Amino acid sequence: MTEHEQEEPSARRTAGDGAPRTAADGGRGAAEPVTQRTAETGAAHTEAREDHVQRDTAGHAADDAAPEDGAEVNTGTTNDKSAVAEAAIPELVIISGMSGAGRSTAAKCLEDLGWFVVDNLPPALIPTMVELGARSQGNVARIAVVVDVRGRRFFDNLRESLADLETRHVTRRIVFLESSDDALVRRFESVRRPHPLQGDGRIVDGIDAERELLRELRGDADLVIDTSSLNVHELRAKMDAQFAGEEEPELRATVMSFGFKYGLPVDADLVVDMRFLPNPHWVPELRQYTGLNEEVAAYVFNQPGAKEFLDRYAELLHLIQAGYRREGKRYVTIAVGCTGGKHRSVAMSEKLAARLVSEGVETVVVHRDMGRE
Numbered sequence: 038m039t040e041h042e043q044e045e046p047s048a049r050r051t052a053g054d055g056a057p058r059t060a061a062d063g064g065r066g067a068a069e070p071v072t073q074r075t076a077e078t079g080a081a082h083t084e085a086r087e088d089h090v091q092r093d094t095a096g097h098a099a100d101d102a103a104p105e106d107g108a109e110v111n112t113g114t115t116n117d118k119s120a121v122a123e124a125a126i127p128e129l130v131i132i133s134g135m136s137g138a139g140r141s142t143a144a145k146c147l148e149d150l151g152w153f154v155v156d157n158l159p160p161a162l163i164p165t166m167v168e169l170g171a172r173s174q175g176n177v178a179r180i181a182v183v184v185d186v187r188g189r190r191f192f193d194n195l196r197e198s199l200a201d202l203e204t205r206h207v208t209r210r211i212v213f214l215e216s217s218d219d220a221l222v223r224r225f226e227s228v229r230r231p232h233p234l235q236g237d238g239r240i241v242d243g244i245d246a247e248r249e250l251l252r253e254l255r256g257d258a259d260l261v262i263d264t265s266s267l268n269v270h271e272l273r274a275k276m277d278a279q280f281a282g283e284e285e286p287e288l289r290a291t292v293m294s295f296g297f298k299y300g301l302p303v304d305a306d307l308v309v310d311m312r313f314l315p316n317p318h319w320v321p322e323l324r325q326y327t328g329l330n331e332e333v334a335a336y337v338f339n340q341p342g343a344k345e346f347l348d349r350y351a352e353l354l355h356l357i358q359a360g361y362r363r364e365g366k367r368y369v370t371i372a373v374g375c376t377g378g379k380h381r382s383v384a385m386s387e388k389l390a391a392r393l394v395s396e397g398v399e400t401v402v403v404h405r406d407m408g409r410e
């Protein structure tokens with residue numbers, strides 16, 4: 038990978054307390070205050086709500102006013118509203134199947150792909166959930182519902198809900214997770230838990246009862262996945278193939294600077310040590326500043342080996358992230374450490390995060406120990 042000479046893209050940053058920092062690096066000034074942005078956002082939302090109330094009140098007034106005799110009534114508005122409402126209806130996936138067949142894994146996969154996932158929602162509430170999604174103004178465009186059918190009444194409610202969705206022209210798909218009796222018995226025995234329908238009988242009795250109860254739903258399913266011989270990664274791959282589209286599932290990275298004297302981050306997947314570089318702490322004119330300062334960053338990257346390390350480690354991460362995607366890993370935390378977590382680790386974290394962003398990796402920067410001294 039060649040050295041980046043131009044200004045590199047910035048990632049979202051958070052400092053010790055976790056507050057987002059979005060101002061560009063450089064100079065000796067602080068990042069844009071969060072409270073200011075929050076206040077501006079709040080004011081914008083307040084104005085939007087007031088505008089909505091005014092328009093809504095005007096609408097009611099118009100409804101109450103009867104048209105004069107002979108006046109022409111334009112009915113095109115109603116059709117336009119219907120078209121908008123129909124366009125706003127979210128896409129729906131219903132995940133069901135045998136207990137122990139991997140419903141939770143399938144749901145987590147869709148959640149990682151950006152779906153709004155609701156686990157164990159009573160079937161009768163599915164139309165209500167879709168309606169709430171339609172009111173979100175596009176913020177909830179895809180909903181996945183995990184349905185755990187454990188009784189005849191629940192199954193009847195599901196049939197009624199599916200019929201209701203069909204009358205509303207809701208695009209829905211049913212994903213059914215299947216598995217052999219032998220595989221399900223092994224899974225229940227491995228976690229030492231009873232089957233939810235076995236009662237006073239054996240595990241196989243519960244499996245038989247559930248299979249009979251779900252027989253009709255399995256026949257209506259748009260996608261049946263047999264997980265008898267699949268591991269977690271293989272099931273994720275099948276779900277990705279069906280729902281990720283042409284785009285490869287995204288990897289999300291957190292680049293965290295830290296000080297070794299405060300301890301290693303417990304959630305780090307990868308750890309690198311910047312203490313092989315000279316410490317700006319011993320330069321009097323740089324001591325009071327952090328790695329976010331331009332002069333401190335320039336000092337760090339003018340040291341022998343600093344730029345070479347950035348280039349080669351970025352290449353290594355490029356190789357690793359491809360493997361993470363193949364294995365279904367969606368999140369990675371990269372911890373970059375120095376003595377106090379103030380100078381070298383902060384400067385390197387910023388540059389490393391910018392490299393990841395330039396490669397299309399959604400990246401958050403956290404400076405865990407900056408400001409602790």
